[in-house]
Amino acid sequence: MTIIDGKEVAAALRKEISVEVASMVADGKPAPHLVAILVGDDGASQTYVGHKEKCCNEVGFDSTIIRLPESTTEEELLAEIIKLNEDDTVDGFIVQLPIPKHISEQKVIEAIDPKKDVDGFHPVNSGRMISSLPSYLPATPDGILSLLKYYKIETSGKHCVVLGRSNIVGRPMANLLSQKGWDCTVTICHSRTKNLKEMVSSADIVVAAIGISEFVTGDMIKPGAVVIDVGITRVKSDKTKSGWKLLGDVKFDEVAPKCSFITPVPGGVGPMTIISLMKNTLKAAKKEIY
Ligand code: GUN
Numbered sequence: 001m002t003i004i005d006g007k008e009v010a011a012a013l014r015k016e017i018s019v020e021v022a023s024m025v026a027d028g029k030p031a032p033h034l035v036a037i038l039v040g041d042d043g044a045s046q047t048y049v050g051h052k053e054k055c056c057n058e059v060g061f062d063s064t065i066i067r068l069p070e071s072t073t074e075e076e077l078l079a080e081i082i083k084l085n086e087d088d089t090v091d092g093f094i095v096q097l098p099i100p101k102h103i104s105e106q107k108v109i110e111a112i113d114p115k116k117d118v119d120g121f122h123p124v125n126s127g128r129m130i131s132s133l134p135s136y137l138p139a140t141p142d143g144i145l146s147l148l149k150y151y152k153i154e155t156s157g158k159h160c161v162v163l164g165r166s167n168i169v170g171r172p173m174a175n176l177l178s179q180k181g182w183d184c185t186v187t188i189c190h191s192r193t194k195n196l197k198e199m200v201s202s203a204d205i206v207v208a209a210i211g212i213s214e215f216v217t218g219d220m221i222k223p224g225a226v227v228i229d230v231g232i233t234r235v236k237s238d239k240t241k242s243g244w245k246l247l248g249d250v251k252f253d254e255v256a257p258k259c260s261f262i263t264p265v266p267g268g269v270g271p272m273t274i275i276s277l278m279k280n281t282l283k284a285a286k287k288e289i290y
Helices: 006-026 043-059 074-086 105-111 123-130 139-150 170-178 196-201 252-258 270-285
Strands: 033-039 062-068 092-095 159-163 185-189 205-208 226-229 233-236 244-247
Touching: 006 043, 006 139, 006 270, 033 043, 033 074, 033 270, 043 062, 043 270, 062 074, 074 092, 074 105, 092 270, 123 170, 139 170, 139 226, 139 270, 159 170, 159 196, 170 185, 170 205, 185 196
Parallel strands: 033 062, 033 092, 159 185, 159 205, 205 226
Antiparallel strands: 233 244
């Protein structure tokens, strides 16, 4: 059994990106510029945006964080987005989610110019992805594909069960794995799936993105399966300094001994998602897609 080291893969890809950025800059081109809009003061979002800024610095990107108060209106946020759409010094930008409830997430996503939508959430980008056209891929599925590639995990003809049908993880993941080049046979399971346990038991590859901590147990896993854990549930813990710990969607201690490969939480999929954002921003700066 191999524990997939997301930190190692992320470091390797970060290095590749920084070499490419250094060569762009040496050629007299501007460094890629990523902007993040953060609305309100959600603690987890502040941490994520901080990590994104740090990663930008590491790979040589310019980065800007626009912090807006919780009281920002939908019109004000949309106006900010339009400004960034028109700003030639900005290659790509994201609006960190969640946003306050009085603002429509869908309106915000659709207001972003698809050319600058480095989250890959705009329907133009998801539509292009589904049609196997070049697009900005959503960070978590793209990060998982990078892990599979790095560890040379065979996917062709394998049965992959994706647990969860969210717009940003489950469905794009299922779609990408079914595409040419990955060639999986994919089943999506969700809260209404009747024979979920049997489905998972028949999987060669399990992607757990159901949002329920330790949902996948050892008895569900076919010996030799590859298990990718997307879950990140914070739970209180008296064993850590911070007073909380992260749990995945997989009961790691039970599942790991049965697997060929497994991602831990933390340190598996998590570190890869920021790298995918950096890859998309680099593509935007190089005008590789549009
Ligand atoms: N909140 C949690 N994950 C993400 C992400 O990938 N992009 C954005 N914009 N917000 C998030």
